[in-house]
Amino acid sequence: MNPIEQDQIDRLSTSASREPFLLALYATHSANSQGRKHPEPEHAYRSPYQRDRDRIVHSSAFRRLAHKTQVFTGNLGDYHRTRLTHTLEVASIARTMARALRLNEDLVEALALAHDIGHPPFGHAGEQTLHECTLEQGGFNHNRQALRIFEHLETSYPDFPGLNLTNEVLAGQQHRAEGKKSTSGSMPSLEVQVVDASDNIAYNAHDADDALQMGLLQAEELDEVPLWRAVASDVTQRFGTLDEDQFRRAVVRQLINRQATAHFLATKQRIADQQIESLDDVRDAALLVKPEEDAAKKQKELESFLFARVYRHSRVLEQRDIAQNALRSMFQVLCDNPEKLPGKPRELAQHDDLERAVADYLAGMTDRFAWDEHARLIKSS
Ligand code: MG
Numbered sequence: 001m002n003p004i005e006q007d008q009i010d011r012l013s014t015s016a017s018r019e020p021f022l023l024a025l026y027a028t029h030s031a032n033s034q035g036r037k038h039p040e041p042e043h044a045y046r047s048p049y050q051r052d053r054d055r056i057v058h059s060s061a062f063r064r065l066a067h068k069t070q071v072f073t074g075n076l077g078d079y080h081r082t083r084l085t086h087t088l089e090v091a092s093i094a095r096t097m098a099r100a101l102r103l104n105e106d107l108v109e110a111l112a113l114a115h116d117i118g119h120p121p122f123g124h125a126g127e128q129t130l131h132e133c134t135l136e137q138g139g140f141n142h143n144r145q146a147l148r149i150f151e152h153l154e155t156s157y158p159d160f161p162g163l164n165l166t167n168e169v170l171a172g173q174q175h176r177a178e179g180k181k182s183t184s185g186s187m188p189s190l191e192v193q194v195v196d197a198s199d200n201i202a203y204n205a206h207d208a209d210d211a212l213q214m215g216l217l218q219a220e221e222l223d224e225v226p227l228w229r230a231v232a233s234d235v236t237q238r239f240g241t242l243d244e245d246q247f248r249r250a251v252v253r254q255l256i257n258r259q260a261t262a263h264f265l266a267t268k269q270r271i272a273d274q275q276i277e278s279l280d281d282v283r284d285a286a287l288l289v290k291p292e293e294d295a296a297k298k299q300k301e302l303e304s305f306l307f308a309r310v311y312r313h314s315r316v317l318e319q320r321d322i323a324q325n326a327l328r329s330m331f332q333v334l335c336d337n338p339e340k341l342p343g344k345p346r347e348l349a350q351h352d353d354l355e356r357a358v359a360d361y362l363a364g365m366t367d368r369f370a371w372d373e374h375a376r377l378i379k380s381s
Contacts, residue, residue: 015047015106024102026276028189034167037151038160048166049106055163056110059156060364061117061149067366069123069323071207071311080210083123086202087116093260094198097289100264101271103191110165111172111195118145120363121370122323129324130359133331137355143177145363153360155344186283190267193289201259204302209252211310219248225305227298231255259299262291326374327362333377334358340377 012018019029030047043051056062065084081089091112098108119142120126130140150170151162172192187193208228211217222228228251235242235250242250267289270276274285282288290296310316334341335358338349342361349357365373 014045015050019047019104022102023104025278026190026271026282027101027103028107028168028191028279030104030106032279036164036166038164040164047106049104049110049169052163052165052169053106053110053113055165056113056117059117059149059154059163061154062113064364064366065116065119067368068119068121069126069367070203071123071210071316079213081206083116083119086206087113089202089206090115090195090198093201093256094195097194097198097260097264097267098191101190101194101267103194107168107189107191108194110169111191112198114146114150114165114169114173115176115195115199116142116146117149118142118147118363120145120327121365121367122320122327125320125324126327126363129327130331130363133328134355134359137353137359140359140363141177143173143179145360146173147177148360153364187285187287188283189279190282190289193287197263197289198260200299200303201256201263204259204299204306205252205255207306207310208255208302209248211306211313212248216310216313216315219244221309222305225302227258227302228255230298231258259291259295262295263289266291266295323367326370326378329378330362330370330374331358334361 012021016031019027019031023029030049033048035048042048046054062084065087066082068083070081070083070086091109094108094112095105097103098105120130120140122129127140127142134140147170149162150165150173154163155161157164168189168191172188172195175188175192176196208217208222212219212222219232223232231254232247232251235247235254239246239250270288274281274288276282276285276288291299335354338346338354338358341349341358345357345361348360352360362370
């Protein structure tokens, strides 16, 4: 290799030196990061967002996603997505879209891997129960809980509480927590918008897949959804007759590809039409990462179908009631008998509301651990 080539490679060995070549002007560049609450020296060659991603992956809250419910809890088999595999699918779709749009993939990956970290056991059923239990203390929301984890509850680092993530990752999560009530008046970065969109694309596709595989739905029922029907007809045209399993998987793959492509193309066009040339332009514009109106309507129809026919399915609701009762009774027993809390949550209860400390403890549990604790706390009492 001649010395000039070697010199060029050396100059591109850090993220900060690569980003100006790789990222669009409207992307979030790590050189412009607003840093961390507790200042730290920069790493020699990892970007601040790579470090955020690694801190998230190495956190205990992230590992626990492996045994937390996405939608299906209880005795419904083990084919379906867990909170962890959902998270990985979101990260995969979001990175693909980010690279195609020349956004900051490291930031997108950190945001995607973090996005569901605040979920309690038993999915949204668990979240609703914890919310009801803590109404007087301000309620419970998985997006706000993620911020508590990032800022207080993880204790792996001796030099600061939480994970000390960059302001950009925290701001993205803050946006999720505020949702439509966002008061900041400006739009989040495109990296945040891409992760939001990828979350919807991922769960539409995989919840249909899981529900079909579990027999909660029949493929013919999904034919009433125009988006599914269009994709299913493409698959049949291309491959002819497939067995049930291959057909379902082929449709689900196409469903992800079609939705992600619709988002990518419409977003790219919008960026060009509106002459978006900086992060400030992104913040001043309306939502940029979304498909054209017709594709958005079709996606919504699939979501509404899944809501009515899967999330409200009697087998899902039955498991949901069992899980909610278990969580509610554990909350009560622990609030009445705080001495039954283990060391760390008991310590937290002395500095915080008892109810909040109990909610933090319960929210941190995996489904499996929650059942073990339920046996210890309820069945033994
Ligand atoms: Mg999600």
